[in-house]
Amino acid sequence: MENPARRIAINFGGGYVPGLNSVVTGVVLAASQLGWEVVGIRDGFDGLLFPDRYPEGGLVTLTPTLVENLAGAGGCILGTAARSDPFHVRTINAENMVEEVDRSDELLGVIQKEKIDTVISVVGARALSILWKLSRKGLKTVCVPKSVENDVAATMLSFGFNSGLSFVADMLERCRQAAQSARRVGVVEVLGEHAGWLALQAGMAVCADAVLIPEIPYDLRKVALKLREKATAGRGFGLVVVAEGAKPLAGLGGAAKTLDAPMKAALSPGAAGGESFHVMDRSGQAAAEVALEIQRLTDQETTPLVLGQLAKGGTPTVVDRQLGLGYGAGAVRALEAGRSGVMVVFQPPDLKFVPMNEAINQVRTVPADSELIHIARALGISLGD
Amino acid sequence: MSNQHVSTRAPTGLVLNIQHFCTHDGPGIRTTVFLKGCSLRCKWCSNPESIHLKPELAYNPRKCIGEKECGFCLKDVCPESALYAVGSGDRPDDKVRVNWDLCTNCGRCVPVCPTHALTLFGQEMTVDQVLEEVEQDGSFYRESGGGMTVSGGECLLQADFLAALLAEAHRRGINTAIETASNVPWDFMAKVLPHVDTVLHDIKLTDPERHKRWCGADNTRIRANLKRAYETFPDTKFIARTPVIPGVNDDEEHIRATLAFIKPYKNVIDYELLPYHRFGEGKYEFLGAVYEMQDFTSPSPETLKRLREIIDEAFGRPTQAR
Ligand code: SF4
Ligand code: SF4
Numbered sequence: 001m002e003n004p005a006r007r008i009a010i011n012f013g014g015g016y017v018p019g020l021n022s023v024v025t026g027v028v029l030a031a032s033q034l035g036w037e038v039v040g041i042r043d044g045f046d047g048l049l050f051p052d053r054y055p056e057g058g059l060v061t062l063t064p065t066l067v068e069n070l071a072g073a074g075g076c077i078l079g080t081a082a083r084s085d086p087f088h089v090r091t092i093n094a095e096n097m098v099e100e101v102d103r104s105d106e107l108l109g110v111i112q113k114e115k116i117d118t119v120i121s122v123v124g125a126r127a128l129s130i131l132w133k134l135s136r137k138g139l140k141t142v143c144v145p146k147s148v149e150n151d152v153a154a155t156m157l158s159f160g161f162n163s164g165l166s167f168v169a170d171m172l173e174r175c176r177q178a179a180q181s182a183r184r185v186g187v188v189e190v191l192g193e194h195a196g197w198l199a200l201q202a203g204m205a206v207c208a209d210a211v212l213i214p215e216i217p218y219d220l221r222k223v224a225l226k227l228r229e230k231a232t233a234g235r236g237f238g239l240v241v242v243a244e245g246a247k248p249l250a251g252l253g254g255a256a257k258t259l260d261a262p263m264k265a266a267l268s269p270g271a272a273g274g275e276s277f278h279v280m281d282r283s284g285q286a287a288a289e290v291a292l293e294i295q296r297l298t299d300q301e302t303t304p305l306v307l308g309q310l311a312k313g314g315t316p317t318v319v320d321r322q323l324g325l326g327y328g329a330g331a332v333r334a335l336e337a338g339r340s341g342v343m344v345v346f347q348p349p350d351l352k353f354v355p356m357n358e359a360i361n362q363v364r365t366v367p368a369d370s371e372l373i374h375i376a377r378a379l380g381i382s383l384g385d
Numbered sequence: 386m387s388n389q390h391v392s393t394r395a396p397t398g399l400v401l402n403i404q405h406f407c408t409h410d411g412p413g414i415r416t417t418v419f420l421k422g423c424s425l426r427c428k429w430c431s432n433p434e435s436i437h438l439k440p441e442l443a444y445n446p447r448k449c450i451g452e453k454e455c456g457f458c459l460k461d462v463c464p465e466s467a468l469y470a471v472g473s474g475d476r477p478d479d480k481v482r483v484n485w486d487l488c489t490n491c492g493r494c495v496p497v498c499p500t501h502a503l504t505l506f507g508q509e510m511t512v513d514q515v516l517e518e519v520e521q522d523g524s525f526y527r528e529s530g531g532g533m534t535v536s537g538g539e540c541l542l543q544a545d546f547l548a549a550l551l552a553e554a555h556r557r558g559i560n561t562a563i564e565t566a567s568n569v570p571w572d573f574m575a576k577v578l579p580h581v582d583t584v585l586h587d588i589k590l591t592d593p594e595r596h597k598r599w600c601g602a603d604n605t606r607i608r609a610n611l612k613r614a615y616e617t618f619p620d621t622k623f624i625a626r627t628p629v630i631p632g633v634n635d636d637e638e639h640i641r642a643t644l645a646f647i648k649p650y651k652n653v654i655d656y657e658l659l660p661y662h663r664f665g666e667g668k669y670e671f672l673g674a675v676y677e678m679q680d681f682t683s684p685s686p687e688t689l690k691r692l693r694e695i696i697d698e699a700f701g702r703p704t705q706a707r
Contacts, residue, residue, distance in 0.1 A: 085486070090426065090601070095570050097424035097542075098601040100437070129486035194471065361469035361484055 006034075008335065009116045010062070010328075011041035013127025015082040017146045017160030018074065019316035019324040023122055025071040026328020028062045034336065038062045039116065044081020044127075048110045049089060049103055059114065071325060074315035085130055108139060118340065120331045122146050125363075128343075132356050140340040143356060144327040148312050151195035153362030154354050155345035159327060161197070162319040164311040168202040171307055176206060176239040178303075185227060185238040185294055185302040189287035191311050192243030194363045198311065200372055203241035203381065210238075210382040212290065214245035215366045218384025220290065224297035226382045236300060242286045244308070246384075283308050326351060397509040398546035401435050401538065403518050406525065411562035411583050413531025416519045420547070421507040423538040424568045426601035427589065429630050429661060429681045435538040440507035441490045444483045448502035451479040458494045458503060465489055512550045516557065523559075532560025532582070541565050544573035551580035567610045568602060574610055575617070583622045586611060590634050591642040599633055608646070615650040623653040629684045629692070630661045640692050644699045656696050660684050 010027050012020055024040065031038045040060040041047040047058025060078065070077065086107045088100040111119065118140040121131050124147050135141050145152040148164035168190050179186035190199050196213020203211035209230065210223045227238045284306040291304035316324065323346065330344040330351040342353040366373065376383060401419040410417050422438025423430075430436065434443065452459060452470035458481060459468055467487035470479050481502070494503050519533050526532050533554050540547050540563055551561045562583040567574065578584065588611075589604075590596040596604040615623060625647050629635050640658075647653040661683055697704045 087486075092602050095424075096602050096606045097568060098426045099424070126486055129484055133487070360487075361466065361482075363471045365471065 005036060006031075006117045006335070007037045007039065007115050008118045008120060008332075009039050009041050009059070009111070009114075010078070010120045010122075011044055011047075012076065012078055012080045012122045013044055013084070013131060014080065014122075014124040014146070015312065016076055016080045017124075017148050017312055018163035018314050019159045019320035020076040020078075020080070020122060020146070021067075021070040021073050022316060022321045022324025023144055023159070023328040023331075024062060024077065025067045026325035026330075027120055027332055028067045028328075029064055029325075030329035030332035032064045034332070036332075039114075040078040041119070043079040044084030045086050045107055046079075046081060046084055048107060048114070049086060071321050072315065074313075081127075087130065087133060104134060104137060108134070108137060111139065118142065118335055120144065120328075120335075125152060128152075128356065129360055132360055135341050135356065141356075142331045142334045142340065142353075143343045144331055145343060145345065145359065148198065149192050149195050150197040151192075151364050152359055153364045154343060154359040155364075156348055157323060157346045159316075159320050159323040160312070162323070163314060163317045164191070164198060165202055165205075166317050167314055168198055168307055168311050169205040171310075172202055172206045172208065172239065172241060175305060176208075176237075179237045179239055182303070183237050183301075185240060185291075185298070185300050187240045187242060187287050187291040187294065187302055187304045189242050189244055189284060189304070189306045189308065191308060193245040195365045196243045196246070197364075197366060199241045199243035199246075200366060200376060204372065204376050204379065206239070207379060208239045208241045208381060210240045210384060211376060212240070212242040212246040212286075212384045213366060214243055214247065215368070216383050216385050217247050217249040219249050220293045220297060220384065223382050223384050224294060227294065227298050227300065231298070231300060238300075240290060240294065242290050244283060244286050246286055246290075249385075396546065396549060397511050398515070398543045398550065399438060399440065399507045400510045400515060401507055403515065405522050407534065410534040410536060410564060411532070411585060412560070413529035414522070414525050415531040415534045415562070416522045416526065417534045417536050418515055418519065418540075418550075420535060420537045420540040420543050422542040423566075424542060424602070425539070425566055428599055429628070429633075431662075432538075434506045438538075438542060439490065440492060440505045442483065442488055442492065442494070443504050443506045444481075445502050445504075446480050446482075448500045449480040449498075450500055450502075452481065453479055455499065456481075457497045457499065462494050462497055463488075464491065464493065468494060512546070512553050515550055516553060516559075519554070519559070520557070526560070530560070532562065534562040534564060534585075536564040539566055539569065541567070541569045541573045541577060544569070544576045548576045548580055551577065555580055566600075567607045567614075568604075569606075569610070571610055571613060574614055578614060578618050578621060581621060583624065584614070585624045585626055588625050588627055588643045588646065591639060591646065611646075615647075615652060619652055621652060623647075623650070625653055625656045626659055627656075628659045628661050629689065631682050631684050631688070633681075635684050635688055635692070637692065637695060640695050644696065648699060655700070658689060658692055658696070660689055 010024060028038045040062050042054055042058050047054055051058045086104045087102050089103045091101050092098055121141055121143045123131055123143045131141055131143055145155050145158040146160045147158035148160045150158050150161035152158045172188060175186040175188050192198050194214055196215050199211050199213050209226060212218045287304035287306055291302040295302040327344050334342055334344060334353045339353050341356055343356050343359055345352050345354050399421045401421040404417045407415045407417045421435055423436045465487045467484045468481055470481050492505050495505055554561050560582050563581050564585045566587045589600055593603040593605055661681060694704050
């Protein structure tokens with residue numbers, strides 16, 4: 001296929017995960033092989049929407065020389081954009097009033113004016129939906145999935161997951177040692193609102209006593225039984241891993257959380273107490289609740305600990321570096337093949353391209369018959385069921 | 386949201402809620418009407434559903450009975466494909482989810498939901514409809530010296546509707562109060578204030594730059610509006626208020642600066658401190674999208690006492706037991 005010189009851009013939607021720089025390196029190296037020019041957009045689309053904020057320019061020209069030593073580095077040279085949404089840009093209007101305005105058309109105009117042919121975007125679930133809306137309005141784009149929870153559908157592995165997993169497993173090991181010296185039960189909360197991959201795989205790696213994931217509602221009496229057996233055998237300590245989205249079995253421990261919110265009740269219909277629909281469980285709540293209940297059921301002291309967002313930091317593992325480079329190069333390959341509106345996915349052993357909307361409104365969860373579930377059970381790890 | 390809605394909304398207004406028997410929003414027992422829409426974005430805002438001047442979808446997953454049992458909203462209802470369920474069968478949780486980045490708040494899914502898991506925040510109501518609801522409490526507030534308070538959001542954004550509502554309330558003999566942050570064009574205030582008995586207005590921060598950082602816009606217009614309002618409406622009672630947020634404005638400097646601002650005006654009859662409450666142990670989601678509220682804590686009783694003493698002294702009254 002004829003491939004004339006092209007100018008493509010790369011940006012990141014959503015927050016930081018380890019390995020972002022590897023994707024940049026992958027894109028730049030692969031594009032330079034084809035003689036294409038690559039620019040990076042700072043902070044999501046902010047570099048184009050708010051050029052004034054960037055004295056050195058909202059676009060960064062990315063050359064192979066610049067990115068050569070980047071792949072293994074932590075941090076992210078382009079900046080991230082956890083809250084950047086061109087359809088709802090917070091603005092102060094002429095009357096000094098704050099409002100959110102739709103600047104998507106303007107953004108597409110700037111992209112055209114900058115002669116950017118295609119935007120390669122690194123996305124999590126939210127940024128994917130926003131990018132999809134832009135692509136429906138005519139933006140040519142190829143996206144790459146990132147997720148520390150590994151919950152993006154259509155791909156076996158999002159980058160960032162492996163680094164998060166290594167970190168979490170490492171921390172769990174330390175927690176277990178700490179719990180052992182203190183003769184306590186450590187209850188550690190890890191990321192995973194809808195999908196329990198991180199809790200399950202890290203918990204398995206350190207042979208935790210129990211792993212509670214969103215996919216399997218738990219009954220803490222089962223977990224307590226297991227911990228008590230262990231204590232009877234003279235090993236009075238333990239480690240319970242709980243994903244932040246794990247929930248008790250319906251009707252159990254379901255003493256509906258009563259939230260003391262009289263004023264809340266005053267302000268939105270039906271938004272009072274446990275009924276409140278924009279109150280999500282707070283980070284740390286799962287660990288706190290499980291720890292308290294286990295203490296009650298086992299009469300052993302428990303210590304809750306939250307790893308939460310820490311799993312999203314740090315430098316990438318070798319697996320994530322490879323994956324990031326692969327995804328970056330894969331995105332360029334998709335463009336070379338004339339594809340647009342697709343996501344690069346890893347379906348071992350292949351990198352494939354699937355239409356973006358196949359990953360929208362989907363969450364990759366742990367299936368009940370997953371081999372990982374079987375292995376965990378075989379190892380005697382309680383899943384709370 | 387855009388300005389075309391602003392100020393020209395009469396004869397109907399976008400009402401978020403009407404709350405009966407309130408005791409903190411002005412004198413006596415009051416009925417508080419909350420209007421939707423705001424012109425600031427305070428980082429500690431605990432009512433994100435009041436921010437936008439348009440009806441918005443609200444989803445309560447606790448009420449959804451799931452795709453298998455019901456699934457009505459999933460059947461070609463949503464033009465944006467914003468509603469979905471994550472698998473079913475082997476998954477214990479087949480409750481519907483809303484993709485908030487795709488939802489345009491069109492409301493089409495609301496009537497099909499049998500359990501009211503899907504509802505709308507914000508209803509268009511006429512002056513008469515609002516007052517009919519308010520007057521149910523008539524006997525209570527007449528006895529207690531109470532009345533109707535209109536709050537928000539920023540109630541002044543719907544100035545025409547608000548003026549009509551307050552004028553009609555006055556005609557019916559109802560005492561009126563508004564709660565406002567006053568970041569609106571002066572015209573809006575000029576229209577509304579003739580119909581208000583008590584104006585409860587926020588002074589969140591006095592420094593313009595800090596105000597901008599924490600509340601989204603600076604306070605130059607607020608200060609100009611308030612001064613002009615104090616002077617233009619000498620018979621209206623004003624009560625200044627500060628929501629006390631530790632680490633933001635819980636310091637003597639802020640209290641003294643506010644006092645210096647209000648004290649020259651005899652019609653500013655009080656300065657109240659509202660201790661910020663974190664509502665429950667919840668991480669707030671704004672209609673789905675994780676809301677930017679960080680962990681603000683509540684001020685300690687000692688801090689409040691110390692700050693209130695400064696105010697009491699300025700107003701020349703003994704420190705009140707609270
Ligand atoms: S309000 Fe409209 S766009 Fe939003 S979910 Fe319901 S039907 Fe879809
Ligand atoms: S219509 Fe309502 S109850 Fe039924 S699946 Fe949809 S949200 Fe749930």
